[in-house]
Amino acid sequence: MMRTILKCFKVLALFVLLTSAIAFVAYFMYAFYRYETNLFGIRFVNPIYSFVSGIPVWLYLVLFFSFFSLVNASIFTSLSLFYDHQRSRSAKQKAKYLSYFTYLLSNYFVADIYKDEVNRANFFKRIKPFVKYEIQLKAFLESYLRLQELMADNLSPEFKQLIDALNIQNKIESFLYHKDFDNKILSMKVLSYLRITTSIDQILLLAENKNFVIRTEAYAALIRLMENDDFLVGFIGEKHSLSFIDINMVVNAVLKNRKMNIDYRALLASDSPRKVMIGLLLAKYRYEKSSKNTILIINHIGNQDVVLNKLAWDALLSTVPQDETMQIIIELFDQQPDEVKLLILEHAHNILDQRFYSFLVEIVEYQSVLVMIEAMKIIFENDFNLLSTFESSQNVEIKMAYNETACMYINQ
Known part of the structure; x- marks a missing residue:
């Protein structure tokens, strides 16, 4: 219900914004073609009336929209340059913070000096001023994830202690509600690695998201947070195929x-x-x-x-065990499509049973060339004399498969 209300509100807000923009442009187009106008009691005298008064309406409209487009293009270009500069600056800052936190955390996780409570407390005080802003916090969390994925040891207990000391768990959980997908994914990864379950309901909602990246990351997070295996069966694929x-x-x-x-x-x-x-x-x-x-x-x-x-x-x-599957293969082999037959034969190279080799000799007579070759390879590896029975075959495809198999092993 709340989602529907929010969606309707967004549509209404967008409609009002577009209507206001159109009215704004229409008013100025009208105002600049008259000597003076009044808006909310304010008198506006057109400074360029003497220039536009003699211009035909159609030409005025062309000039107005040309000027309007030029102004919009200038604004758009200026904003693009500004945001490019901001993104470049943010990227440099993030790279600097990543390098800084990676160095600090790698020492924190492996150096014996931080096993001492006093040194550990001093480390917490040292790092706390650098996780105040979003860009710093994201770099801090990403540094931990990089180290956790590189190192075989479980770093979560030490990092959880650090999170508690810095009092930033609420900030990490708030990323789950952030509009940016990157923040949602980062939060889910960190919370699941640290086995923090206080926001599991929100992660369950994200597991129903239409965006498959968000959904699959939520699956991965929920699996890491599972207390029992029945949970896995219950949550996957209930809302989305x-x-x-x-x-x-x-x-x-x-x-x-x-x-x-x-x-x-x-x-x-x-x-x-x-x-x-x-x-x-x-x-x-x-x-x-x-x-x-x-x-x-x-x-x-x-x-x-x-x-x-x-x-x-x-x-x-x-x-x-292959001795238990041999009878199943013999009974069901003919009913399978060729790609499945090839899969079965690729798994069957180590079956050591003369009855199975006899079965392969029988089925070769009516299989496709690719299946013939795979069956002959198994026969060749285990009983070359049995394979030689195909040498004098009058069937063109069997002869072709035999020559291919023989050449394959002779050239090895």
Whole structure:
């Protein structure tokens, strides 16, 4: 409701502003073509009336708008130069503050001298005057994030102590409501690394933002703030369909955050195909061997969505022992599209079973050339005599695939 009211207010304000601008221009166009005019009781005598009085109306309009355009162009150019100068100046200041804070914080995090409480307190007093303004605070926070991403150690406890001493947590949280996206993202990253949960409701709102950059950064922040894995299943994709960028962001955030006990089973059981994709990607890194987990992955094999089908096969072949997957491959291989068949065969090079090689010999007869070549590569690596049976084949494509496979290995 409040958002709707604010939106209507903005539209009304814009309408009033445009109407006022048009009225302003129309008044001056009228005033400069008359000897004198009155506005709010103030008498205005036109100093250029003698010049314009003899000019036809159409020519006056052309001259007026030409002059008006020239003035606007001059103002626009002046403002552009001014803001370019301001941006350049701000960039130089930010670079200077980044260098300064990076030096100070790197020493603060690693130097033994700051383990002493007195020295630490003196450091806090030294740095406090330099985080008063927005540009300083942003450089301060960005310096911490750079160091945290470069260093393997968790720096958040020391930095949280510094934040508390400087009393700037409220300022950091206020960035979540800032109009600039950069400030929102910076705030979410810092708060999530420090595991500050006081603004989690606002981050949840940002996770519903239409802008995918804001949304995915909010996902990453919420994952870092998770207290339990069920939370991951609950919040992702409820308001917006996850894009592939969203999916990669979520998975990378989980892996980078070392969430070892993610409940990927709940994701695999979801009705949302995109959540299932996340579950399949996470299963590769978090798989726990059990028949139930294997069945959850197998349920998505053969899905009409080719991407989901490939992810299901990739998860299965990457996690389940190959002797257990061989029968599944034999039963379902013919039903798969060629790109999935190639994926399956790329994972199957280490299967050591004569029955599987015989299966490959059988299917070669009716596969595409690319699938034939991949199957022959597996046969060649494990049983060259079996491959030689194709040498005398009368099938042109089989002969082509055989020659390609033989040349590939001879030239290695």
